[in-house]
Amino acid sequence: MADKPKIRELLDESACAHNKSKQSPCNAPTPGATSGGCAFEGAQISLFPYADAAHLVHGPITCLGASWETRATKTSYPGRDLTQMGFTTDISTSDVVFGGEKKLLSAIDYIMAHYTPEAVFVYATCVTALIGDDIDAVCRHAAEKYGVPMVPVHAPGFVGSKNLGSRIGGEAALAHLIGTKEPETTTPFDINLIGEYNVTGDLWQYSPLLGELGIRILSTLSGDGRIKEIRTAHRARLNVIVCAKSLISLTRKMEERYGIPTISLSFYGKRDTSAGLLAIAEALGDEGLIERTKALIAREEARLDGKLQPYRELFKGKKAVLNTGGNKTWSIASALQDLGIEVVATAVKKATEADRQKARETLGEAGVLMMNPGAEQAKIIDDTGAHLLLAGGRSLYTAIKKGIAFADVNQEKKKSYGGYDGLLNLAEDLKNALENPVFENVARRAPWEK
Amino acid sequence: MGEVSHRSIKPLQVNPIKLSEPMGATLAFLGVDGCMPLMHGALGCTSFAKVYYTRHFAEPIAIQTTAVTDVTAILDGGDYSIVEAVKNITRKVTPSLIGLHTTGLTETKGDDIRQVASQIDFPLVWVNTPDYEGGLESGWGKATRAMIEQLVEPTEAIDDSKVLLLPHVSLTPIEVEKIKEFIASFGYEVLALPDLSTSLDGHLGEKQAALSSGGIRVEEIRGLAEAGMVISVGDSMLPSAAALQKKNPFLRHHHFPHLQGLAATDALVELLLQETGLSRPHPAIVRWRARLQDALLDSHFSLGQTRILVAGEPDQIAGLCASLHEAGGRVAVAISTVDSPQLERIPAARVLVGDLEDAEALCGACDLLVTNGHGEALAHRCCKALVLRGFPNWEEVGNQLKNDVLYEGGAYFLFECANAATAAREGHVGSDRSDQKKEE
Numbered sequence: 001m002a003d004k005p006k007i008r009e010l011l012d013e014s015a016c017a018h019n020k021s022k023q024s025p026c027n028a029p030t031p032g033a034t035s036g037g038c039a040f041e042g043a044q045i046s047l048f049p050y051a052d053a054a055h056l057v058h059g060p061i062t063c064l065g066a067s068w069e070t071r072a073t074k075t076s077y078p079g080r081d082l083t084q085m086g087f088t089t090d091i092s093t094s095d096v097v098f099g100g101e102k103k104l105l106s107a108i109d110y111i112m113a114h115y116t117p118e119a120v121f122v123y124a125t126c127v128t129a130l131i132g133d134d135i136d137a138v139c140r141h142a143a144e145k146y147g148v149p150m151v152p153v154h155a156p157g158f159v160g161s162k163n164l165g166s167r168i169g170g171e172a173a174l175a176h177l178i179g180t181k182e183p184e185t186t187t188p189f190d191i192n193l194i195g196e197y198n199v200t201g202d203l204w205q206y207s208p209l210l211g212e213l214g215i216r217i218l219s220t221l222s223g224d225g226r227i228k229e230i231r232t233a234h235r236a237r238l239n240v241i242v243c244a245k246s247l248i249s250l251t252r253k254m255e256e257r258y259g260i261p262t263i264s265l266s267f268y269g270k271r272d273t274s275a276g277l278l279a280i281a282e283a284l285g286d287e288g289l290i291e292r293t294k295a296l297i298a299r300e301e302a303r304l305d306g307k308l309q310p311y312r313e314l315f316k317g318k319k320a321v322l323n324t325g326g327n328k329t330w331s332i333a334s335a336l337q338d339l340g341i342e343v344v345a346t347a348v349k350k351a352t353e354a355d356r357q358k359a360r361e362t363l364g365e366a367g368v369l370m371m372n373p374g375a376e377q378a379k380i381i382d383d384t385g386a387h388l389l390l391a392g393g394r395s396l397y398t399a400i401k402k403g404i405a406f407a408d409v410n411q412e413k414k415k416s417y418g419g420y421d422g423l424l425n426l427a428e429d430l431k432n433a434l435e436n437p438v439f440e441n442v443a444r445r446a447p448w449e450k
Numbered sequence: 451m452g453e454v455s456h457r458s459i460k461p462l463q464v465n466p467i468k469l470s471e472p473m474g475a476t477l478a479f480l481g482v483d484g485c486m487p488l489m490h491g492a493l494g495c496t497s498f499a500k501v502y503y504t505r506h507f508a509e510p511i512a513i514q515t516t517a518v519t520d521v522t523a524i525l526d527g528g529d530y531s532i533v534e535a536v537k538n539i540t541r542k543v544t545p546s547l548i549g550l551h552t553t554g555l556t557e558t559k560g561d562d563i564r565q566v567a568s569q570i571d572f573p574l575v576w577v578n579t580p581d582y583e584g585g586l587e588s589g590w591g592k593a594t595r596a597m598i599e600q601l602v603e604p605t606e607a608i609d610d611s612k613v614l615l616l617p618h619v620s621l622t623p624i625e626v627e628k629i630k631e632f633i634a635s636f637g638y639e640v641l642a643l644p645d646l647s648t649s650l651d652g653h654l655g656e657k658q659a660a661l662s663s664g665g666i667r668v669e670e671i672r673g674l675a676e677a678g679m680v681i682s683v684g685d686s687m688l689p690s691a692a693a694l695q696k697k698n699p700f701l702r703h704h705h706f707p708h709l710q711g712l713a714a715t716d717a718l719v720e721l722l723l724q725e726t727g728l729s730r731p732h733p734a735i736v737r738w739r740a741r742l743q744d745a746l747l748d749s750h751f752s753l754g755q756t757r758i759l760v761a762g763e764p765d766q767i768a769g770l771c772a773s774l775h776e777a778g779g780r781v782a783v784a785i786s787t788v789d790s791p792q793l794e795r796i797p798a799a800r801v802l803v804g805d806l807e808d809a810e811a812l813c814g815a816c817d818l819l820v821t822n823g824h825g826e827a828l829a830h831r832c833c834k835a836l837v838l839r840g841f842p843n844w845e846e847v848g849n850q851l852k853n854d855v856l857y858e859g860g861a862y863f864l865f866e867c868a869n870a871a872t873a874a875r876e877g878h879v880g881s882d883r884s885d886q887k888k889e890e
Contacts, residue, residue: 029493029517032535033542038494060554060582061463062470066498069824084827090463091582096558106461126492126555127582130523157492158523158555394510400654442654 029161038157040125041067042165046246047121047153047173048083049197049222050230051075054117057088058104058135059125063157064088072414074201075224082117091127100133108142108150118227119149119177129156149227151176163246170194170250173221173230178254181231183218189284190218192236192260194251195243198223205419206267206277209300213292215280221247234258238283242267243327245352266327267418269335270304304420311427312340318434319343319384323373323391324409325350330359332390332409335417337362339427344384347373347391378402388434403443405433452799456789464807467761467822468787469841470581472553473499474589474619476513479549479575481644482597483665486545488535490516490528490563491553495581506842507650507850512661514539518555528561529569536570543660546668548574551593554581573668575600585788586841587686587763590619594643594690601671604697610678615642616691618684620766620840623651623850625859629709632856633681635732636722641670641677643690652850677701679725681718683709684765685792707792708769709855710863711776712742718856738857745861746777749868754778756871759813760798761806761821762840764790770820770839770863771796773854777864783812785821818871835874837867 029036040063048055048071057064068086075081089107091100108120120142122135139150155168183190191210196203203223210217218236219229239251241264251262263283265276274297281293319342322333329351333343345368348356359369370376377395380386381402389399392410399406407429409417417426472489476499479487489496496515503511516531536548552563557580567576577596579589594616613633617626627647630640648664655663675697682691682705691703704721708714716739719731730736757780760767764786771781772795781798785808793801802808806824813832819825822840829836843849853859 028519028521029515030534030538031516031531032488032514032538034493034515034517035497035500036493037497038492041494041497056462060470060580061466061468061585062472062495062498062553062581064463065466065469066473066502068465069827070501086463086465086824088463088466089461090466090468093580093582096554096582103461110461126495126518126523126553127558130555130558157494158518159520161493393504 037162037165039155039159039161039165039168040123040157042162042167042246043123043153043155043169043172044165045071045162045197046166046169046195047222049073049075050119050121050225050227051077051081051083052079052117053119053121053227054082054085054087054111054115055121055123056104056107056111057086057123057125058100058107058128058133059088059091059123060127061088061090063123063125064090071197072200073198073223074204075198077224077226080115082115087111089128096127096131099131100128101135101138104133104135104138105142108138112142112146112148117148119151121151121153121172123153124156126156126158129154129158149176149180149231166195166246167249170221170247174250174253177227177230177233179231179234179258181228183232183235186218186235187214187216188237188286189213189215189289190236191215191238191240191280191284192218192233193220193223194239194241194262195247196220196223197243200414200416202267202416202418202422205416205422206273209277209296209419210280213277213281213289213296215284215289221250234260236260238263238280240265240280245326266331268328268331268422270301270338270420270423272331272334273419273423274301300420304423307424308339308427311431314431314434315340315427318388319386320388320390321345321377321380321384321386322409323347323370323377323389323395327351327355327358328409329355330362332417333359333362335423335426336390338423339430341388341430343367344386345370345377345380347377349373388430400439400442403439405430405436405439407433452801454793454796454801456793456803458803458805458808460805463805465810465824465828466787466805467785467824467840468805469586470554471579471584471586471589471592472551472581473502474586474591475549475551475577475579475593476589477503477586477619477646478590478593478597478644479547479551480512480662481642481646481649481665482547482549482662482671483649483667484546484661484663485512485549485665486539486543486547486661487513487549487551488516488532488539489513489551489553490518490532490556490561492518492523492555495553495555502842505844507652508847509650509652510659512659516556523555523559526561528556528563528566532563532566533570536572536574540572545661546573548572549593550574550576551579551589552577553579557582585763587619587684587765587788587790590644591686591690594687595693597643597671598674598690598693598697601668602674602694602697603672605675606698606700607676608678608698608700609676611637611639612677613638613640613679613681614674614677614694615640616680616682616687616694617642617644618686618763618765620763621646621683621855622852623647623649624853625855627651628853628856628859629683632718632735633722635735636726636728638679641666641674643671643674646850650850652848675701679704681706684768685790686765707795708765708772710769711773711860712739712746712857713776714769714772715739715742715856715860735857738861742857742861742864745864749864750778752868752872752875753864754780755875756780756818756867757782757816758818758820758867759783759785759809759816761785761804761809761819761825763787764792766840768792768796770854771798773860773863774820774867777868779867782816783809785809785812817874818867820867835870837870
């Protein structure tokens with residue numbers, strides 16, 4: 001039987017610098033008091049949007065059976081969208097006993113014969129990692145056999161959180177894809193978009209603007225990505241991190257290895273989109289490009305302002321409480337402000353120190369930064385007279401109870417809120433939420449309760 | 451009956467319909483009032499199940515994880531992470547029961563959860579559900595059986611007014627309620643184990659609970675052995691019925707492979723008339739039988755010329771296919787997630803264990819697909835009519851209130867399928883789909 005203190009000690013690595021400030025050190029999840037995805041899910045998220053690659057999950061059915069076709073990561077790939085397909089070895093008891101490598105290789109053979117992908121990602125999962133299947137060897141063998149990249153991804157769920165998994169996914173792309181091919185041509189304005197997964201088509205809200213400026217997206221990791229392009233990513237002039245933190249170690253290594261500098265930005269809301277475009281132009285360091293970018297920003301902002309005018313009338317004097325995580329704690333807040341909505345509170349429970357600071361700057365001194373939003377948000381709605389709650393589905397009950405409008409900004413989101421045009425989508429959704437009588441109706445008492 | 455193959459010959463699953471045993475066990479525990487399912491595995495196992503069911507039912511789903519890490523995967527036999535999890539759960543809420551179930555990970559490392567459970571001083575049911583064995587149905591069945599074995603008090607007394615329903619996993623909350631009411635109309639008090647009809651039926655509660663709200667109560671489970679009659683629906687529930695029979699040799703067990711269509715419902719009525727000595731069922735049931743007869747006639751024009759592909763869990767597709775067949779629907783292909791004795795009974799030209807890739811290869815000659823939400827993309831690509839049934843369905847709302855069982859649900863199901871097939875034949879589906887494709 002395991003020695004309890006020993007496990008506790010191993011999880012509490014005292015040498016870690018962050019150990020002093022964090023309750024659960026080294027990101028160890030607490031049994032019975034935790035939620036959120038695992039490393040495998042994170043690796044999926046970071047790599048699945050390559051629609052021209054097959055994603056083969058080597059494990060029992062849960063890992064893939066419950067997770068395929070869950071993310072709306074759109075692609076313009078003209079072939080069959082392999083992101084929206086599920087491939088799994090669905091290992092059985094005998095594979096657990098005798099090893100699953102043979103089955104894995106047969107599965108790769110099957111995929112190559114029937115789908116001819118540009119690459120195959122092979123994901124280890126808890127069970128196949130534990131039984132010691134050598135997916136590296138299988139991938140090496142298959143890569144030689146087919147002359148196509150076979151990328152082993154070592155992110156079994158038990159190694160950590162979703163965030164760690166995304167990083168592992170990035171590492172796998174760095175080790176097996178990036179730098180394995182030369183681009184046909186290069187331009188002085190080649191960039192990589194990192195951490196952009198094109199959820200609901202976010203990338204397409206701003207990529208035409210980059211194109212208009214003459215900035216070429218050489219590759220993305222991995223929204224609307226192509227295997228051929230990510231293999232040439234080492235020739236880019238700039239890495240642009242679109243989502244705040246999960247792939248920082250990848251860009252750091254690309255900087256060390258290939259000398260590619262990195263900037264980090266967001267494309268949510270008018271001000272962030274403008275600032276983001278300008279930051280890219282400035283980082284590329286071309287005067288002409290900067291001038292063109294400024295002109296384009298002025299044009300786009302004017303166009304957007306015209307379209308937003310009717311919404312601003314409607315949103316005048318409206319207050320919102322925002323309960324979400326990560327960089328959304330400030331990026332959506334800033335988008336709401338662009339719409340003329342006052343953000344009275346935002347949740348910073350799931351945000352990093354840098355995100356918290358940014359949230360403070362965005363909301364100003366009067367804004368509340370909620371550390372425990374589940375408990376705090378109802379009272380804040382009462383105190384401030386907020387009209388709108390933007391959160392994940394779980395907070396729906398708070399909105400019903402308070403009889404105020406609700407908009408889901410996490411899982412249920414079906415439309416893109418990115419870029420200038422995404423802000424119009426957000427405005428329309430909020431208008432619909434504010435005008436919807438459903439919350440009043442749901443709160444109605446039954447005749448026998450009056 | 452046509453050709454039946456019980457095993458898939460592929461080395462992989464492509465576009466699986468299959469779900470795992472831990473997923474089934476989770477759902478079974480959610481059919482108990484105030485229960486907290488506790489999945490013994492890594493974070494992701496639980497997170498996937500939670501998100502999956504939250505989207506399918508559009509309800510908050512109670513579930514917790516023992517959060518096995520790389521360290522505990524190797525060094526812990528479950529003693530640390532399970533005991534710690536129970537401590538942390540009970541610190542915040544007081545469940546009536548904790549439903550501890552394993553995953554492939556913790557089965558592979560060989561945790562002895564029975565031994566760990568014996569150290570825990572809290573109402574808890576444990577069950578081994580490796581996800582490299584069986585599937586959704588067997589996971590649900592195993593958890594039900596575990597609740598019977600570990601909670602039900604043995605007795606030799608019989609309460610003839612009491613009936614226990616053992617429903618298979620694919621029966622929706624409203625279907626369980628309809629079957630309970632149907633049996634109750636013969637004068638019985640009816641309980642269901644598990645009972646999603648009062649927990650995941652989509653009712654708006656006073657507040658959002660952190661535990662399952664509604665479902666059979668733990669005290670009620672303890673007393674189940676005195677039920678005079680046990681009715682199991684779906685072959686996956688036979689082991690649970692057998693476990694209950696062990697608790698009381700005098701209870702009478704009756705089994706129905708499914709309760710869809712005229713013949714199956716007639717068989718249930720016949721049993722209940724025999725048991726009660728009544729000569730006629732409630733007038734409403736008589737009316738609904740006549741309506742189903744009329745529905746069979748009204749829908750047979752369309753269904754009689756429709757070739758159908760059905761894919762899903764074995765107990766579920768057995769019922770769907772039987773019901774369609776009664777109205778002349780030609781089930782060309784029935785695809786099951788896993789093997790089951792049910793496959794031999796399915797009235798289809800071809801029955802196989804497989805996935806949606808197999809469905810895609812075989813749907814050429816079919817007009818109508820009856821399968822889960824993953825079938826949406828397939829129907830789109832192949833320009834087929836689609837009726838969505840089974841887990842998951844993220845495309846539509848209202849899954850918990852879809853009723854296909856007994857005379858009443860049978861009528862609605864036939865109408866829905868006949869209408870979908872007619873619309874497809876008249877080109878509505880084809881032209882809609884090609885328009886969408888152009889837009890894309």
